[in-house]
Amino acid sequence: MSPYSSGLVRRRRAAFGVCLLTLALALAGCGPHLHDDVPALHDAKREEILGSWIGYDRTNVVFRPDGKADIRLLDGQEWDFDDRWRLSGRGTWKLTDQRAGWNDGQHVQLTLTSRTEAAARAPEPDEPVAPSAGRPQAPKSYTWTFELQRDDKEALRLYFFSGDPDSRSTYVLEKEGP
Template structure:
């Protein structure tokens, strides 16, 4: 039952009961946008190229090997941002570089990886869209709690800030 608050003689405002207001607040919290979704993504600008080469892994067998000479080997890497929803995964060879180029998210340094030769494609979903070639990923860089470098990109709707994180494997 609604409660009525009198504002002035002859004027009244209906106010929902406390439970309804609490439910409405909960629904807005669950469905509303993240208030931090448009904040800048922290960017590393003080790192060196020599920190990037190595073997990096993620879920479902994803492996990216970045060689010191700029070559790259990729195995089962998903597309970034909206391309992730297409369901394809790429394997092959290509090139990488550390860039200072500003992207849509932030300044700082980024790893740009371009797959130029495809050796295989797989599908994470069925049906999957055809995988493109060439394809370029732009990885953001951050450090974990121990200071180790992580490569990541956003997948799905970029505003959701869902991160696809690659962690360095032990040599």
């Protein structure tokens, strides 16, 4: 009896299709770095945080020795980034080793306590533009939790995830040179 007449080929094709469907469903929504550990830093010193930090599209944050901070055009963290608001004002900051972000290492917590301005980030060329009426308003106060890492020259970098945290897109601040 031929395999074609017995339905063997049909069953094999069906089994192969089920395997492909199972694999596709298992991978749906999973970014390639979804389960990667976020590196933890444990050796940062408060003095390394002090000063002016620059970032995306004219973002500037100044961390002062008295625990105060000046914030200019800082975007929202994680999902809030997608709302495209940017905040400016004054706030407070602290270097902490309490569990706060995506790892067990140190973090910088920055809290905007006095908003002086809210702006909107221009959409990227391929970004769909939602009507401004449907977009949430910028908050009057906000807290960011920055992860810490060192670059290949051991310079400290502050960052948080922007958009979907599973995508691991980072919003980086680097210390402004002397």
